Amino acid sequence: MINNWVRIKSGYGPSVEEIYKDRIGSYAKFYKMDPLSRLGFVASELLLDAEGSRDREWGETRGVVLMNATSSLADDRNYQRTIVGDDAFPSPSLFVYTLPNVVTGEIAIRNRYYGETNFFVLPGADPEQMSKVIEMSFCDDKLQSLLTGWIDCEDEEHYDALMFIANRTVCGRRAELAEEIAALFEKEIKY
Amino acid sequence: MVVKIADNILSPLGVTTAENYQALKSGKSALRLHDCRGAVTQPFYASIIDEDKLRVGESYTKFERMCIQSVETALAQTDLDAASDRVLFILSTTKGNVHRIGTEESPLLGDSAKVVAGYFGNTVPPMVVSNACISGVCAQIAAMRALELGLYDYVVVVGADVQSDFIITGFQSLKALSDEACKPFDAHRKGLNLGEAAATIIYTKSDKAPEARWNMVCGAVRNDANHISGPSRTGEGSWLVLRDVMRHLDIDELAFVNAHGTATLYNDEMESIAISRAGLADIPVNSLKGYYGHTMGAAGIVETLISMNAVDDNTVLATRNYEQLGVSHALQVSNRNGSTEKKAFIKLISGFGGCNAAAGFRRIDK
CATH class of the missing domain: 3.40.47.10 (Thiolase/Chalcone synthase)
Known part of the structure; x- marks a missing residue:
């Protein structure tokens, strides 16, 4: 069911910024983003290049629903550092990224997706629970395809993204979908 | 159901x-x-x-x-x-x-x-x-x-x-x-x-639960695809969610739209555009932020429950602290409690990341 997928994981291959410079490199907003949004943005760009449908107008028919365990922890820690101590100066540009769903907004803006964007924080990367979230998303009858998957970023040295495109063929086939997701987690990197 | x-x-x-x-x-x-x-x-x-x-x-x-x-x-x-x-x-x-x-x-x-x-x-x-x-x-x-x-x-x-x-x-x-x-x-x-x-x-x-009195009828989530911390100038996502829930609701059954109504310049202006674009400008609109402030993760649930109780009580609650319309599209907002005989409402909400949601609720009268 899953034809296009990307896996980017810390400790394997180049850093997120190196992948950005090597493969994307023309989206200045990248440098304003927090580590979670950078990871999600880069993964989505590589995934959509692989899909080969960048020119299509998706409108409401494509959504972005991502999941992780650590929410926006990397940026939360960075913002927290700006509010404590004698020289505290709370940073608005860090604060706006202290919501995990902002990465789904960044991807929607880049690709003009008007469909559902949503973010689920789960106790862990459980393929069965992930397949439930994905099938629930397709209860929206306008949704034809979904950028989805796991995108966890504890800090710039510890991250793991498994992003893929799901379509309506997953409906009613949750067990198979969970098996495919579990198999993808067994593979190391692909981008 | x-x-x-x-x-x-x-x-x-x-x-x-x-x-x-x-x-x-x-x-x-x-x-x-x-x-x-x-x-x-x-x-x-x-x-x-x-x-x-x-x-x-x-x-x-x-x-x-x-x-x-x-x-x-x-x-x-x-x-x-x-x-x-x-x-x-x-x-x-x-x-x-x-x-x-x-x-x-x-x-x-x-x-x-x-x-x-x-x-x-x-x-x-x-x-x-x-x-x-x-x-x-x-x-x-x-x-x-x-x-x-x-x-x-x-x-x-x-x-x-x-x-x-x-x-x-x-x-x-x-x-x-x-x-x-x-x-x-x-x-x-x-x-x-x-x-x-x-x-x-x-x-x-x-x-x-055959005795239950409130049905969650429908819900939709859409993105503005515009800005991560500012609402769309055309109210795109908010209009899209309203349009989507109105596929499942009849305009004549709506008691009110309970808006997000945070009282920021941009949010309230954006919602006025979206509600107007969706053809709902003649339906009463209220915001509960003048009572509670913005309760974030609780807001969508608190405001749904208060709206259910208001419909049960045939009431459209006042928008507290509202005095004079300050958005570009006229809305039916009031600082006094009103009355209604209608049995359904829409909960509308927007947030950072460009996300918008609406849900429709209908009272079940036996």
């Missing part, structure tokens, strides 16, 4: 949904001026829960105590076995235990959700919806879908946020806060106020 079987609102205005509704109907607000504290170096207007009034779970954090007490109060209205593996807990929050960052204790939202579900003996892996300000409506939509797919028989949706120094300093840094009680849709609105609440709704399907 997905129906509500129990609920609760825990806020500075009361510890039950009925207490909260009566407080709002009589015009009470929990918004107060609070002094500087900790990392917060400017005074702020907010609605804050006094921790001494929380009765359960002294060994837990304030966030967890609020959630546990709210769920416990709702569960007491049912004979549901919350420990059953057919019961899913969905937690709606933006920041949960964020005050734990930098300490040895876990700030992870999934851990908080397990603590809350675990208090009731439930071991099903919980879900946390963390979709900025619209989380409370998204969590209800997730519950509706989980029930419609038959994944679970009951879903306990609980939403809460605590106004930590983290959140208050953040909104101050964005210059989004009003230095007085907020004035939704008003010409002199100056920004939002923050608030604390926990709220719970328990949903099931109507075959399991």
Whole structure:
């Protein structure tokens, strides 16, 4: 069911910024983003290049629903550092990224997706629970395809993204979908 | 058909949904001026829960105590076995235990959700919806879908946020806060106020609850694809969600649209555009932020429950502190309680990340 997928994981291959410079490199907003949004943005760009449908107008028919365990922890820690101590100066540009769903907004803006964007924080990367979230998303009858998957970023040295495109063929086939997701987690990197 | 079987609102205005509704109907607000504290170096207007009034779970954090007490109060209205593996807990929050960052204790939202579900003996892996300000409506939509797919028989949706120094300093840094009680849709609105609440709704399907009185009819989530922290100038996503829910509702049955109405310049203006574009400009619109402030993860649930109680009471609640229309598209906003005979309403909400949600609810009259 899953034809296009990307896996980017810390400790394997180049850093997120190196992948950005090597493969994307023309989206200045990248440098304003927090580590979670950078990871999600880069993964989505590589995934959509692989899909080969960048020119299509998706409108409401494509959504972005991502999941992780650590929410926006990397940026939360960075913002927290700006509010404590004698020289505290709370940073608005860090604060706006202290919501995990902002990465789904960044991807929607880049690709003009008007469909559902949503973010689920789960106790862990459980393929069965992930397949439930994905099938629930397709209860929206306008949704034809979904950028989805796991995108966890504890800090710039510890991250793991498994992003893929799901379509309506997953409906009613949750067990198979969970098996495919579990198999993808067994593979190391692909981008 | 997905129906509500129990609920609760825990806020500075009361510890039950009925207490909260009566407080709002009589015009009470929990918004107060609070002094500087900790990392917060400017005074702020907010609605804050006094921790001494929380009765359960002294060994837990304030966030967890609020959630546990709210769920416990709702569960007491049912004979549901919350420990059953057919019961899913969905937690709606933006920041949960964020005050734990930098300490040895876990700030992870999934851990908080397990603590809350675990208090009731439930071991099903919980879900946390963390979709900025619209989380409370998204969590209800997730519950509706989980029930419609038959994944679970009951879903306990609980939403809460605590106004930590983290959140208050953040909104101050964005210059989004009003230095007085907020004035939704008003010409002199100056920004939002923050608030604390926990709220719970328990949903099931109507075959399991033939006596249930409220049906969650529909819900939609759309993105503006425009800006991560500013609403769309055309109200794109908000209009799209309204258009989507109106496929399932009749305009003649709508008592009101309960808007997000945060009292920021841009949010209220954007909602006026979206409501007008959706052809709903003649339907009464209200915002509850002048009573509670913005309760974040709880907002979508608190405001849904208050709206259900208002329809039950044939009332359109006033938009507190509203005086003079200050948005470009005329809306039917009032600072006085009105009356209605209609039986349905829309809950509308928007948030950072460009996300928007709407859900439609209809009272079941036997």
